[in-house]
Structures are given as structure tokens and as C-alpha cells.
Amino acid sequence: MxxxxxxxxxxxxxxxxxxxxxxxxxxxxxxxxxxxxxxxxxxxxxxxxxxxxxxxxxxxxxxxxxxxxxxxxxxxxxxxxxxxxxxxxxxxxxxxxxxxxxxxxxxxxxxxxxxxxxxxxxxxxxxxxDCDVLEHKFYLRSDCLVSIKLPVDLTAAEADRLAGFLKSLPIESGKDL
Known part of the structure; x- marks a missing residue:
């Protein structure tokens, strides 16, 4: 040194x-x-x-x-x-x-x-x-707008990983509004 x-x-x-x-x-x-x-x-x-x-x-x-x-x-x-x-x-x-x-x-x-x-x-x-992102807005329900920022160059593999993450969330099933 x-x-x-x-x-x-x-x-x-x-x-x-x-x-x-x-x-x-x-x-x-x-x-x-x-x-x-x-x-x-x-x-x-x-x-x-x-x-x-x-x-x-x-x-x-x-x-x-x-x-x-x-x-x-x-x-x-x-x-x-x-x-x-x-x-x-x-x-x-x-x-x-x-x-x-x-x-x-x-x-x-x-x-x-x-x-x-x-x-x-x-x-x-x-x-x-510091990647380029787009904000996507989606009406999950008539009274619930959600948004998510995703890379503009999102790949199919990344979309699949995100979908898998969403499916893994601990959500009660069978309670449709």
C-alpha cells in the first residue's frame, strides 16, 4: 500500500x-x-x-x-x-x-x-x-386504481417472474366483491 x-x-x-x-x-x-x-x-x-x-x-x-x-x-x-x-x-x-x-x-x-x-x-x-421505466395504471376494481413502474425493455422472463411474485402473495381466495 x-x-x-x-x-x-x-x-x-x-x-x-x-x-x-x-x-x-x-x-x-x-x-x-x-x-x-x-x-x-x-x-x-x-x-x-x-x-x-x-x-x-x-x-x-x-x-x-x-x-x-x-x-x-x-x-x-x-x-x-x-x-x-x-x-x-x-x-x-x-x-x-x-x-x-x-x-x-x-x-x-x-x-x-x-x-x-x-x-x-x-x-x-x-x-x-437508473433504468428507463414506464408507469402502468390499471383499474383493479372500479374504485381501485393501481400503478406499477416497469422497465421499458421488460422481458417476458421478467414479466413471468413478476406474475409469479403476485401469485405468491398471501391473498384470501373466494372473496370476490
């Missing part, structure tokens, strides 16, 4: 090599880093369920356990802190590095990862939802 303009740079070759090997270990790891690399801003937090949703849009074979395992490994390597969800708080990775640089290093495009101060980072909450 060395300091450049008050910024700590991680250059430990063993850590960077382990990061690269993580990228090659599984398709899930590859997809995780590819999605992180697409971020527009630095992130302070990546929630497990948020990244899982993004990954499921691209690969139906992703499971939560693999993401948790990868985040725990990234914690062990010193790139942040994995926090298991407790008391309605979501499981998440609290980053201490620029995640975009982390992804580039994992993909072999860089040999360094900058550590960042907490004030420099953006929250994860909605940055990854």
Missing part, C-alpha cells in the same frame, strides 16, 4: 491475485463483479438482496448463499465489512474501497484498488435503478 494525494491505494499483489482468482472461480462471481463494474458512482453499501435481484435479471441460477460467501471473502481480504442482517436490517457489504476499481482489479484490468473515506461514498439504495 502507498498514499497518493491523501488516498490509500491497495497494491498487495497477493490480495489482488486472490481477487482475480475469485473472479474466475464461478459464473456467479463473474456476474457480481460485472454488475459492480457498471456502477456510475462509488458505493458505501451493497445489500445482498439488491445485488441478488440485479443478478437474477441476468442469470436465473444465482443463489443468495453464493453472494454471501463472496462478500465474506471480500471482507476477509479487507475490501469492506460484511454485515449479516439482524433485526430487520438487511445483510450487506459496507465498502471501504471504490467498488468500480475493485471490479476492474478482479477482472484483471487494474492492479490497484483505492480505499475511500466514508464521506466519499454514495448509498446503494437506488443508484442501480
Amino acid at each position: 502507498f498514499i497518493v494525494q491523501n488516498q490509500l491505494i491497495m497494491t498487495d499483489i497477493d490480495t489482488i491475485n486472490r481477487l482475480k482468482s475469485l473472479y474466475g472461480e464461478s459464473p456467479v462471481n463473474n456476474l457480481f463483479f460485472n454488475i459492480i463494474a457498471r456502477r456510475k458512482n462509488k458505493a458505501s453499501i451493497t445489500k445482498v438482496d439488491r445485488i441478488l435481484g440485479l443478478m437474477l435479471n441476468e442469470d436465473e441460477n444465482v443463489n443468495r448463499g453464493e453472494i454471501v460467501r463472496l462478500m465474506q471473502e471480500l471482507d476477509a481480504l479487507g475490501f469492506g465489512r460484511f454485515v449479516p442482517g439482524r433485526h430487520s436490517k438487511p445483510s450487506r457489504m459496507e465498502w471501504s474501497v471504490d467498488v468500480r476499481e475493485l471490479a476492474k482489479a478482479a477482472m484483471g484490468e487494474s492492479e490497484t484498488v483505492s480505499e475511500v473515506q466514508p464521506g466519499e461514498l454514495d448509498d446503494d439504495h437506488e443508484e442501480d435503478t
Whole structure:
């Protein structure tokens, strides 16, 4: 590690090599880093369920356990802190590095990862939802208008997933109005 303009740079070759090997270990790891690399801003937090949703849009074979395992490994390597969800708080990775640089290093495009101060980072909450959406309104009943925002490029597979979610809601059947 060395300091450049008050910024700590991680250059430990063993850590960077382990990061690269993580990228090659599984398709899930590859997809995780590819999605992180697409971020527009630095992130302070990546929630497990948020990244899982993004990954499921691209690969139906992703499971939560693999993401948790990868985040725990990234914690062990010193790139942040994995926090298991407790008391309605979501499981998440609290980053201490620029995640975009982390992804580039994992993909072999860089040999360094900058550590960042907490004030420099953006929250994860909605940055990854900068897709173009359309609001659809639907009269569920004569007195009940519902609306939903969906991506303009919604795929049939995504529509099927959404329909499956709606069908799974705990709704009493047989009570037609």
C-alpha cells in the first residue's frame, strides 16, 4: 500500500491475485463483479438482496448463499465489512474501497484498488435503478386504481417472474366483491 494525494491505494499483489482468482472461480462471481463494474458512482453499501435481484435479471441460477460467501471473502481480504442482517436490517457489504476499481482489479484490468473515506461514498439504495421505466395504471376494481413502474425493455422472463411474485402473495381466495 502507498498514499497518493491523501488516498490509500491497495497494491498487495497477493490480495489482488486472490481477487482475480475469485473472479474466475464461478459464473456467479463473474456476474457480481460485472454488475459492480457498471456502477456510475462509488458505493458505501451493497445489500445482498439488491445485488441478488440485479443478478437474477441476468442469470436465473444465482443463489443468495453464493453472494454471501463472496462478500465474506471480500471482507476477509479487507475490501469492506460484511454485515449479516439482524433485526430487520438487511445483510450487506459496507465498502471501504471504490467498488468500480475493485471490479476492474478482479477482472484483471487494474492492479490497484483505492480505499475511500466514508464521506466519499454514495448509498446503494437506488443508484442501480437508473433504468428507463414506464408507469402502468390499471383499474383493479372500479374504485381501485393501481400503478406499477416497469422497465421499458421488460422481458417476458421478467414479466413471468413478476406474475409469479403476485401469485405468491398471501391473498384470501373466494372473496370476490
